[in-house]
Amino acid sequence: MTDPVSPMHADHANLADLLAQARDMVLAFHEGIAERPAGYFQDISMPDGEPPEDGLGALAALDAFHARHLHRHAASAGPRYLGFVTGGSTPAALAADWLVAGLDQNTASPGDSAAVPLSEQAYLWLRSLFGLPETFDGAFTTGATGANFMCLLAAREWAGEGAGIDIARQGLSAGPEIAVYSACPHASFVKVARFSGIGSDAIRPVDRLGVSEAMDTAALEAALGAAPAAQRKIVCASAGTVTGNAFDDLEAVAAICRKYDAWLHVDGAFGLFAGAVPELAHLTAGVERADSITCDGHKWLNVPYDCGFYFTKRIDLIERAAGALPAYLDVDGGGFPHYLNRALEGSQRYRALPVWMTLMAYGAAGVRQIVRDNCGQAARLGRWIEASDRFELLTPVILNVVCFRARPPAELDADVFNGDLLDALNAAGEVFMTPGAYEGKGGIRAAFSNWMTREEDVVRIMAALDDSYDMTI
Numbered sequence: 001m002t003d004p005v006s007p008m009h010a011d012h013a014n015l016a017d018l019l020a021q022a023r024d025m026v027l028a029f030h031e032g033i034a035e036r037p038a039g040y041f042q043d044i045s046m047p048d049g050e051p052p053e054d055g056l057g058a059l060a061a062l063d064a065f066h067a068r069h070l071h072r073h074a075a076s077a078g079p080r081y082l083g084f085v086t087g088g089s090t091p092a093a094l095a096a097d098w099l100v101a102g103l104d105q106n107t108a109s110p111g112d113s114a115a116v117p118l119s120e121q122a123y124l125w126l127r128s129l130f131g132l133p134e135t136f137d138g139a140f141t142t143g144a145t146g147a148n149f150m151c152l153l154a155a156r157e158w159a160g161e162g163a164g165i166d167i168a169r170q171g172l173s174a175g176p177e178i179a180v181y182s183a184c185p186h187a188s189f190v191k192v193a194r195f196s197g198i199g200s201d202a203i204r205p206v207d208r209l210g211v212s213e214a215m216d217t218a219a220l221e222a223a224l225g226a227a228p229a230a231q232r233k234i235v236c237a238s239a240g241t242v243t244g245n246a247f248d249d250l251e252a253v254a255a256i257c258r259k260y261d262a263w264l265h266v267d268g269a270f271g272l273f274a275g276a277v278p279e280l281a282h283l284t285a286g287v288e289r290a291d292s293i294t295c296d297g298h299k300w301l302n303v304p305y306d307c308g309f310y311f312t313k314r315i316d317l318i319e320r321a322a323g324a325l326p327a328y329l330d331v332d333g334g335g336f337p338h339y340l341n342r343a344l345e346g347s348q349r350y351r352a353l354p355v356w357m358t359l360m361a362y363g364a365a366g367v368r369q370i371v372r373d374n375c376g377q378a379a380r381l382g383r384w385i386e387a388s389d390r391f392e393l394l395t396p397v398i399l400n401v402v403c404f405r406a407r408p409p410a411e412l413d414a415d416v417f418n419g420d421l422l423d424a425l426n427a428a429g430e431v432f433m434t435p436g437a438y439e440g441k442g443g444i445r446a447a448f449s450n451w452m453t454r455e456e457d458v459v460r461i462m463a464a465l466d467d468s469y470d471m472t473i
């Protein structure tokens with residue numbers, strides 16, 4: 001008796017056609033990506049109906065997606081999508097990500113595949129790209145939120161260790177008071193403070209330097225000096241804030257942390273990349289003195305979503321807290337890490353492969369080029385805004401984000417005008433930007449983080465801003 005041919009077996013026998021069709025769709029999307037609306041707003045309703053009881057087969061399902069839905073997606077991987085800090089996907093990373101699905105490896109445990117050794121190699125390449133010493137170890141995560149979470153977990157365990165408590169086992173109530181000091185923590189750090197049990201109320205705001213988002217290190221020193229000696233202190237410093245691109249003075253912060261026995265965490269989700277570029281590396285000077293560092297792959301490295309990673313000098317704390325190897329997972333890893341014990345997830349996507357492929361394909365020089373190009377583009381847009389009567393910078397351009405706003409005619413409310421202008425700008429489709437606020441003033445952020453963006457795009461961005469001003473007035 002032979003097995004009946006299931007639709008999946010039939011599709012698998014026809015995999016070449018299926019993948020060719022998917023490839024054609026991606027090619028069509030990419031070939032038009034620069035002319036596609038950057039954000040898509042026409043019809044973003046949910047398709048209704050139930051899934052069919054008997055499926056259509058993969059070719060027909062792909063057809064249906066193509067006909068009805070493909071065009072309803074944002075060109076967020078394209079050159080003029082400047083929202084959030086979105087990144088893009090280099091050709092090598094895109095191809096590698098297809099392989100990730102094709103190979104479908106779980107990198108949580110080593111020992112039965114080259115996937116973990118290659119992941120480890122990609123990780124170590126990143127560590128050297130950022131000039132970090134071998135005392136740092138870590139793992140890939142789903143993003144910088146996941147990286148912040150693992151780093152705060154390490155800091156939490158360190159806080160317990162100093163008081164002779166294993167917080168992972170005994171809980172926070174058994175432990176010492178923990179306080180976190182930060183001038184401008186990213187929203188995701190506030191979130192993971194909640195997840196970690198430390199609580200977002202434990203975050204003590206540290207004064208900022210003047211009107212910047214950077215930490216006033218004298219204020220940090222005063223705060224740590226005034227805090228009770230028994231309090232365990234964690235400092236969360238920024239290497240690149242999302243709106244003002246502020247970098248805390250990490251040398252000074254690290255010295256203060258050493259003096260007051262505080263854990264230093266640095267959130268460098270995209271700003272850590274400055275450290276890979278000689279003429280920008282002064283911004284992250286001192287980062288190697290941190291106890292833990294957060295970074296993202298799916299932003300400036302331009303690998304597809306999702307990918308983050310972290311570095312810490314105390315990986316033992318994370319492995320102790322996260323290490324819960326049941327017998328069925330306790331395989332001989334041949335000396336390679338059990339990433340299971342270094343991240344939240346028990347099963348992990350082979351997200352290092354696009355990183356590995358990116359560095360193989362373009363090298364450190366290729367990564368530096370993306371950073372340099374994007375910073376040059378941000379600077380150019382910044383100069384244009386400074387010279388314009390219609391727009392003004394809300395803060396000087398430091399790296400890759402331009403935070404600005406329109407100056408409306410005197411009779412109009414500036415915040416309302418800027419909201420309307422941003423809507424008009426995004427609706428026109430030429431570019432996509434997101435709102436920003438700086439020192440209480442509502443504005444607009446343009447974040448350059450895509451390898452595809454060229455000088456001609458900056459010219460188009462300026463024209464789109466002028467057009468949207470005309471439309472709003």
Ligand SMILES: *Cc1c(COP(=O)(O)O)cnc(C)c1O
Nearest residue numbers: 143144145186188242267269296
């Ligand atoms: C984007 C970002 C995060 C959060 O990263 P995700 O990858 O979205 O989880 C954290 N910190 C900073 C500074 C960021 O820019």
